Amino acid sequence: MSEGGALATAEAALQVDRGVLDNGMTVLVAERRGLPMVALKLVLRAGAVAEPADRPGLATLTAQLLLQGTSTRSAEQIAEAVDQLGGAFTVTAQHDVVAVELAVLKQDLPTALDLLADVLLRPAFHPDEIARKVKQLQAYLLRLEEQPRAVARRTFNELLFGPHPYGRPLEGTQEGLARITEADVRDFYRRLYTPRGAILAASGEITRAELVDALRPRLASWQPAPAGPPPIPAPRPPQGRVVKVINRDLQQANIVMGHLGLPRTDPDYEAVSVMNYILGGGGFASRLMQVIRERGGLAYSVRSGFDGGLLHGAFRVEMQTQNPTANRAVELALQEIERMRTTPVAEQDLEEGRAFLIGSFPQRLSSNGRIVDFLTDVELYGLGLDYAEQYPRRLRALTREEIQRVAAKYLHPQDIVLVVVADEGKAQLR
Amino acid sequence: MAGGLLAGEGAAQLAAAQEWPVQDRTLANGLTVLFLEDRQTPLVTVQVWYRVGSRNEQPGLTGLSHVTEHMMFKGTATRGPNVFSTLVQKAGGRHNAFTTSDYTVYFETLAPQGLDLALELEADRMANLVIDAKEFGLERNVVLEERRLRTDDNPSELLNEEVTATAFKAHPYQWPVIGWTPDLQAMTAEDVRRYYQTYYAPNNAFLVIAGHPGEGSVFDRVERYFGHLPRRDGPPAVRGREPAPQGERRVVLRREAELAHLVIGYQVPNHQSEDAFPLDVLSAVLGEGRSSRLYRRLVYSEQKALAVRSDYTPFTVDPHLLSVTAQVTAGVTPEELERLIAEEIERARRENVSPAELARAKRRLEARFILRQDSLFYRALAVGQAEMLGGWALVREYLPRLRAVTAEQVRQAAERYLTEERRTVGVLYPTPGRGRGGRPAGRPTGGEFR
Numbered sequence: 086m087s088e089g090g091a092l093a094t095a096e097a098a099l100q101v102d103r104g105v106l107d108n109g110m111t112v113l114v115a116e117r118r119g120l121p122m123v124a125l126k127l128v129l130r131a132g133a134v135a136e137p138a139d140r141p142g143l144a145t146l147t148a149q150l151l152l153q154g155t156s157t158r159s160a161e162q163i164a165e166a167v168d169q170l171g172g173a174f175t176v177t178a179q180h181d182v183v184a185v186e187l188a189v190l191k192q193d194l195p196t197a198l199d200l201l202a203d204v205l206l207r208p209a210f211h212p213d214e215i216a217r218k219v220k221q222l223q224a225y226l227l228r229l230e231e232q233p234r235a236v237a238r239r240t241f242n243e244l245l246f247g248p249h250p251y252g253r254p255l256e257g258t259q260e261g262l263a264r265i266t267e268a269d270v271r272d273f274y275r276r277l278y279t280p281r282g283a284i285l286a287a288s289g290e291i292t293r294a295e296l297v298d299a300l301r302p303r304l305a306s307w308q309p310a311p312a313g314p315p316p317i318p319a320p321r322p323p324q325g326r327v328v329k330v331i332n333r334d335l336q337q338a339n340i341v342m343g344h345l346g347l348p349r350t351d352p353d354y355e356a357v358s359v360m361n362y363i364l365g366g367g368g369f370a371s372r373l374m375q376v377i378r379e380r381g382g383l384a385y386s387v388r389s390g391f392d393g394g395l396l397h398g399a400f401r402v403e404m405q406t407q408n409p410t411a412n413r414a415v416e417l418a419l420q421e422i423e424r425m426r427t428t429p430v431a432e433q434d435l436e437e438g439r440a441f442l443i444g445s446f447p448q449r450l451s452s453n454g455r456i457v458d459f460l461t462d463v464e465l466y467g468l469g470l471d472y473a474e475q476y477p478r479r480l481r482a483l484t485r486e487e488i489q490r491v492a493a494k495y496l497h498p499q500d501i502v503l504v505v506v507a508d509e510g511k512a513q514l515r
Numbered sequence: 516m517a518g519g520l521l522a523g524e525g526a527a528q529l530a531a532a533q534e535w536p537v538q539d540r541t542l543a544n545g546l547t548v549l550f551l552e553d554r555q556t557p558l559v560t561v562q563v564w565y566r567v568g569s570r571n572e573q574p575g576l577t578g579l580s581h582v583t584e585h586m587m588f589k590g591t592a593t594r595g596p597n598v599f600s601t602l603v604q605k606a607g608g609r610h611n612a613f614t615t616s617d618y619t620v621y622f623e624t625l626a627p628q629g630l631d632l633a634l635e636l637e638a639d640r641m642a643n644l645v646i647d648a649k650e651f652g653l654e655r656n657v658v659l660e661e662r663r664l665r666t667d668d669n670p671s672e673l674l675n676e677e678v679t680a681t682a683f684k685a686h687p688y689q690w691p692v693i694g695w696t697p698d699l700q701a702m703t704a705e706d707v708r709r710y711y712q713t714y715y716a717p718n719n720a721f722l723v724i725a726g727h728p729g730e731g732s733v734f735d736r737v738e739r740y741f742g743h744l745p746r747r748d749g750p751p752a753v754r755g756r757e758p759a760p761q762g763e764r765r766v767v768l769r770r771e772a773e774l775a776h777l778v779i780g781y782q783v784p785n786h787q788s789e790d791a792f793p794l795d796v797l798s799a800v801l802g803e804g805r806s807s808r809l810y811r812r813l814v815y816s817e818q819k820a821l822a823v824r825s826d827y828t829p830f831t832v833d834p835h836l837l838s839v840t841a842q843v844t845a846g847v848t849p850e851e852l853e854r855l856i857a858e859e860i861e862r863a864r865r866e867n868v869s870p871a872e873l874a875r876a877k878r879r880l881e882a883r884f885i886l887r888q889d890s891l892f893y894r895a896l897a898v899g900q901a902e903m904l905g906g907w908a909l910v911r912e913y914l915p916r917l918r919a920v921t922a923e924q925v926r927q928a929a930e931r932y933l934t935e936e937r938r939t940v941g942v943l944y945p946t947p948g949r950g951r952g953g954r955p956a957g958r959p960t961g962g963e964f965r
Contacts, residue, residue: 119555120888160815164805169875171882172804188886217818224821224844227773231670334771336663369588369600379597382656385664405664437605444607448624451556452889 099450101460101470102293106300109281109309113460114293117453123194123289124453127185127201128461131277134180134250134396135314140265142222142257144178147273149218151176151185154209166200174200180251181394182465183278188454191290195299202303205278210270219262226256233339233506234403236331241341241504244327245399249320279310286460288453320345320397324500330514331506338411338507338514342418343401344500349393349466355479356491357391362438363488364425365389365402365418370437372421377404383414391495395466400495408511415505415514419498426496429489443477537898537907540734544746545718549898549907550733551725553891559726560892561633562622563641564899567714569616569694570687570753570832578694579702579710581614582658586707587621588612589650591643596650599636606632614692617832618903624892627729631736638740641720644711651704659700662693670772670943671842678778678941681766682836686757716747721902725895757782757834764939772945774821775843777852780836782937783827786904791829792916793928798827798837799876800868800925801859806875808859809839819847819855830900836939837932849942863929867922880917 102114133144152167152174153160167174173188174197185205189197229235239254246252287296322345347353358366365373365388377387387404402422406414449459450473463472505514541547572579590596603610608625610633621640623633666672676691683689693699722741724733760782783794802809802825813820820841827837839860843852868876887893901909 117555119553120885122886122889124889161806161811164811164815165875168804168806168879171886172879173883173886188889190882190885193882217815220818221814221821224774224842227845228821228842230773233668336667337660339668367604369597370604375597378657379653382653383660385657385661406660407663437601441604441607444605444626444629445609446607447557447626448609451558451891454889 099456099473103470104293104297106280106297108304108307109279110283110285111464112293112297112300113284113286113464114291114296115286115288115456115460116292117289117456120453121191121290122188122453123191123287123291124188124457125186125197125201125285125287126457126461127205128284128465129183129185129278130181130282130314131183131273132179132181133253133255134317135273135277136250136253137269138248138250139261140269141253141261142255143261143265143269143273144183145255145257146215146218146222146262146265147270148176148178148183149222150210150214150270151204151208153214153218154211155203155207156209157207158203160214163200163204166196170197170200176204178255179394180253180255181396184461186457194291198299198303206304206307208274210267210274212267215265215267215270219265222256222262223259226259226262229256233333233335233337234405236333237339237341237504237506238403240329240331240506241343241401241502242399244329244504245322245343245345245502246320247323250317251320251394251396251398276310276312277314279313280304280307281309281313284461284464286457286464288456288460317396322500323502326499327502328514329504330509330512331504332509333506335506335508336407337405338408338414338505338512340404340406340411340415340503340505341401342415342501342503343389343399344497344502346391346398346400347393347495348396348398349462350395351393353491353495354391354393355476356483356487357495359435359438359442359480359483360425360430360488360492360495361389361391362442363430363434364421367438367441370441372425373402373404373418376417376421377406377414381413381417383410383417387414387418408508409513411505411507411512412515415503419501422496422498425492426498429485432485435483435485435488439480439483443480446473446476535898535907535910539907542717542738542742544742544744545716546737546741546744547721547902548734548737549721549723549902550728551723551894551898552728553725553894554727556891557627557727558624558891559627559630559724559728560622560624560895561630561637562620562723562725562895562899563637563720564723564903565619565714565720566903567719567750568614568618569690569692570755571714571750572687572690574690575698576702576706577690577698578658578692579706580619581692581694582655582699582702583707583710583714584612584614584619584621585654585658586646586651586711587640587644589647589654590645591639592645593643594636594639599640602632602636603629608633616688616692620896620899622892622895627727630724630729630733631740634736634740638744641715641717641741642744644715646704646708646711648704651707655699655702658693659696662696662699666691666693670768670770671776671840673770674768674776674778674941674943675840677766677768678780678838678939679836681764681941682780682782682939683757686755686833687753688757688833688835712747713750717741717744718746719750721899723895723899723902725898726891753833760937763935766939766941768941768943769946770943771947772943774845775849775945776943777841777843777849777856778838778941779853779856780838780939780941781933783834783837783932785831785834786829786909790924790928790931792920793924794827794837794932795829795880795917796873796876796920797863797925797928798825799880800872801825801863802839803876804879808863809841809856812859813841813852813855817855819844819852823856830904832904849944853940853942860929860933864926864933867926870922873920873922873925877917877920881914884913884917
């Protein structure tokens with residue numbers, strides 16, 4: 086294991102100890118005494134972007150099957166072990182990655198690492214378990230149809246990203262799931278569940294040396310796969326406005342609107358986050374909340390966000406309003422996006438956004454669970470171990486002109502994709 | 516694992532973590548202050564707990580506690596609407612509030628140097644709230660949107676609401692925290708003013724402050740901002756008592772949905788009963804986690820349900836429900852699923868759980884309780900909840916009371932309370948495609964955030 090940097094962030098005095106194992110996995114540890122627990126998060130480059138195009142849902146299926154049996158444990162035995170540990174042991178596929186997350190009492194760490202190594206290295210992928218999970222995911226897809234926000238988001242992603250993997254629903258499709266075979270799962274696992282590029286973060290009553298000593302015998306057989314995942318091209322969004330209305334028996338119109346954003350790795354990301362705070366990310370301080378909720382009484386929840394991953398994510402505004410006011414709410418949101426693009430923000434707006442984002446930063450490091458999220462992000466997106474120090478500096482250096490520049494560059498009201506799930510007769514969308 | 520659940524070094528560490536070193540003081544005006552010091556992270560959480568929730572409401576004015584919570588952000592005699600949010604966020608603070616059937620909590624989490632600001636703002640709105648009719652009208656619309664979002668357009672929430680409304684015929688737990696739509700539509704700014712005058716007073720509230728306090732005494736600072744606020748007459752006691760149930764109740768909904776939903780709620784006692792902790796363990800054995808009986812049989816082995824779970828908390832002011840919730844797999848009838856759940860309930864009433872099952876359920880609850888303390892906010896919440904129910908020191912009793920539960924107590928609790936006459940069954944049958952028709956309204960559990 087090579088030595089990495091240790092660093093104290095100015096605001097939160099977080100000591101991070103980083104190193105890379107011989108098999109290529111990066112290990113980051115923040116030692117924190119107090120509560121006798123350890124939070125762990127393992128991130129693998131085995132998300133939905135690596136799925137074959139005609140097998141949507143394969144990443145989620147493979148991830149969920151890790152807990153459905155190994156060469157030495159049945160699914161029921163794994164369920165018992167997880168509950169015995171307190172129940173906080175999950176495997177979740179996202180677009181870029183798969184995350185294995187666990188939080189355990191310190192005294193349970195050896196048991197938890199045994200379980201982690203077992204499910205990671207020796208999953209059984211038994212045909213019965215695959216069939217069972219496929220059936221469950223197919224039923225879950227039906228359940229999602231009952232959730233108008235989920236329907237709106239999925240449709241928005243499909244329209245915005247088209248055939249690009251970011252447009253794929255993580256939970257798959259009925260047809261895609263039906264097509265997946267045992268060989269598909271095994272192949273996906275063999276190619277992508279590899280330590281090369283993997284990130285393991287730990288926070289709590291543990292040191293890096295302790296963790297590495299504990300991992301070494303358990304992960305000895307885990308070696309890199311011959312080839313990494315193929316590179317994914319950047320998404321190519323549609324030009325011009327796209328509108329889709331889905332008719333349902335609902336009291337509220339569920340609105341998702343937006344366009345392509347930027348990758349999390351983009352140097353403009355911080356400037357964009359301040360701009361978005363002012364527009365719709367800043368809760369009650371944001372313009373969208375002020376105009377649509379506080380002064381309009383039109384919605385309970387309204388927000389905007391840029392959810393960049395390794396590639397360009399989406400810029401989205403989400404809100405819900407009773408059917409007859411859907412047009413009004415959309416109009417107001419578009420006006421605010423346009424105003425942000427064309428009118429420089431006041432010095433006070435910039436100052437308030439900056440003050441909140443800098444001042445609330447320590448809250449991102451305030452628990453073991455949050456620290457492992459932070460550390461895996463820092464590593465995955467190459468933000469640098471000193472990100473907690475750099476972040477306030479970068480924000481303080483921002484000017485109104487800079488906010489203006491990124492607003493003009495990253496907001497495109499003419500290319501908005503608008504999805505509304507509503508009672509069409511009452512909403513009368515224009 | 517039975518017996519020596521926590522041995523050796525682990526037990527010593529846990530004991531240290533379990534001390535809950537709370538300092539408390541009560542001001543002359545009746546405001547109690549609880550301070551849980553933790554200097555590990557440069558953050559402090561302030562929570563103001565008011566002893567008012569939907570159980571304090573009257574028929575015709577349901578949802579008033581939650582609407583009042585919304586109005587608490589609308590300005591005071593010296594600060595306009597939204598000044599609160601702006602000041603807290605400028606200080607790098609996060610803030611919000613939530614209302615449950617039992618209490619209303621306002622909170623800020625910020626850097627230690629922001630503690631004074633949070634205290635000053637909270638003291639101001641405890642005594643000087645301005646309820647403007649125009650602001651009220653807008654906010655009522657926001658709350659109606661919140662209700663549409665959370666309940667009216669959410670089939671499983673709608674069913675929960677109907678089951679709770681059916682299970683309680685006398686106690687105010689029958690109505691949802693967010694309130695019934697007609698009540699919200701008829702509510703006035705004057706209703707909120709009267710409610711605020713009645714329930715928002717230092718002697719009907721307490722503060723929980725957790726984390727890093729910065730320079731100076733926490734208690735002195737609370738005294739400075741809150742000490743001069745006048746005590747008010749104590750609010751009226753909640754008189755509603757639920758009579759003994761006389762027989763099973765049923766409610767049926769038909770909605771545009773994909774899957775049938777089933778909810779079975781049993782009237783059970785709360786923390787004041789010796790049976791509360793056995794019920795807590797019983798709920799875990801039945802339906803918390805993938806090794807629980809209902810999940811294992813219905814979701815995993817027989818695949819009759821997409822999801823099933825059991826919910827219970829001992830920590831309500833008055834007795835509430837233990838409920839089993841399930842989503843029925845396509846091709847299975849709710850009646851069949853109900854019959855299978857009834858078999859498992861019957862088994863729990865007749866036979867003791869095995870030592871391994873008991874140990875696992877207790878271990879799950881215990882680990883969860885400790886692991887949640889990773890969050891400063893949660894620790895403050897646990898202290899506040901205990902204070903709400905009779906004294907913060909009760910938080911120290913959770914683990915010992917949980918560990919003392921026996922298999923026989925679990926069986927007896929099941930036998931006593933999981934009976935037909937204590938049961939309310941709700942079924943939602945899906946109607947295909949775009950059905951038409953008016954919609955009734957919503958319910959509590961958990962709470963409604965601002």
